[in-house]
Amino acid sequence: MIATTMVAFTLGGLTMWPLVRRLRNRLTDATWQLEHDPVTGMLNRGGLLAAHATLAKAASSQPVVVVLIDLDDFKPVNDTHGHDRGDDVLAAVGGRIADIAALQGGAAARLSGDEFAALLPVRTADLARIADTFVTLIAQPVDLTTDGTPVTVTVTASVGIALAESTDPFEGVALRRADIAMYHAKHHGRNRHAVYEPGMAMPDVRRRRGPRLRDRRLSNEATA
CATH class of the missing domain: 1.20.5 (Single alpha-helices involved in coiled-coils or other helix-helix interfaces)
Incomplete structure (x- = not known):
């Protein structure tokens, strides 16, 4: 039995x-x-927030480097080659961003559309050199095949980089500083970087593409 x-x-x-x-x-x-983002395989916004929380817990007394990357005039890529090839370009560029972040011991994410971000531990005081690495590698050509025909696409990016304490609110302080620096890069000609400095302010909203979801969410939280 x-x-x-x-x-x-x-x-x-x-x-x-x-x-x-x-x-x-x-x-x-x-x-x-x-x-994770399904197009690039990178972290998404939630994944990057989780990575920041982990980093803040592991090194609460250490500052972090935040990089915000916005591709310049990406819409023509989709209009010319189609959204599938546009996704291929995003995946290729995202891979480069993730590789740079990994070499720095950090993490990278696609936040939305053609906007990316990286979170890095502080290994050097030369933030400009880090930012320039992103600008340079993103601008390298991407080889695609469209309807059986080889096509080379080149995109550039405006990059903002900022230093923040790991205990600072990520979106409200760290990413906001990088955002301000990124828009200064846009304002000064694109395909370049800007390093956040105390006192920097966001360019006039009329010179921007309009408030994004992140801007509206932070505004709503402030007035709630």
């Missing part, structure tokens, strides 16, 4: 194991999707 019960239990366990494994894999996939 006991032997029969043990055999039945073992067989039942063997039968359930594939189901348990499938459920575990689905949970892993769902967790990955919550923190």
